[in-house]
Amino acid sequence: MIFGNIAGKGKINLSEAAEICFKYYEENDLAARKPGSYPIDGKNIFVNIAEYETETEEERFWEAHRKYIDIHVLMKGQERIDTAFIENMREKPYDADKDMLILEGQAQAMISMLNAGDFLICSPQDAHRTAVHADLKNKVKKCIFKIKTDY
Template sequence: MIFGNIGQEGTYGFLPRDVKEFFEYAANHDLAGFEKGSHPIDGERFFVNIVEYETTLPENRFWEAHRKYLDVHLMLDGQEQIDLNFIENMEQKEFVEKDDFLPLEGEANSHVVLRPGDFLICYPNDGHRTAVAVNGPEKIRKAIFKVGI
């Protein structure tokens, strides 16, 4: 996992080109103006999902990981905590191929708080639980880039 801020793009020169594409796309598009839902960029290889939801208690949320895509969470408005743990430390349930969804059970061993402009890149071994409230429930809006691997 990599946690950073979109304003510090130069710090992430080591990332593979296909992962860094989200910086360019975010800089050249008004993501805040996008409708909720999925927006294709380069077919199934690279797309962005715009989501809005209210953050809540951790026990109301679920753990997940992915095998076919990296997730790049980019906060547009509000703040949320994302709990993290490596999938090797968790109980892995049956992978749902059609949704690229690996359900997990376990506890957090760390977390990040995303505020506007912050991003989190989750790799296939990074279990994550999103939508955790920071200081109480809050409506958030974010872009989740999906980068095929």
């Protein structure tokens, strides 16, 4: 996992695909887009725009992916993201069509508060539970870049 802020991303050694995502973010007004999925490089790199209200950790679920790396970039609101390694979790059946591995277990770490401009990069071995209240329930808008692992 890599946690950072858009303003300081130049100090992090990122992959070419991650650089493509951040460049796309900087050149497009994603906060103005409606929720949905937008292609950048076909199925190799795309971005999902999501809007939701945060919930308690008991209301949220753990997930990981096998085919895609996630780059969560918060655009509006605040949220907490809990993290763990999948080898420390109990796996439920994997949904290959959705590239969704649901997990059960305990947090090993958390990003206690993501604000606008903060990002979290999750590799396939990184379990994450998103949309948790950072402080109080609030509305969030964020983009989740998806990078195919064999890109």
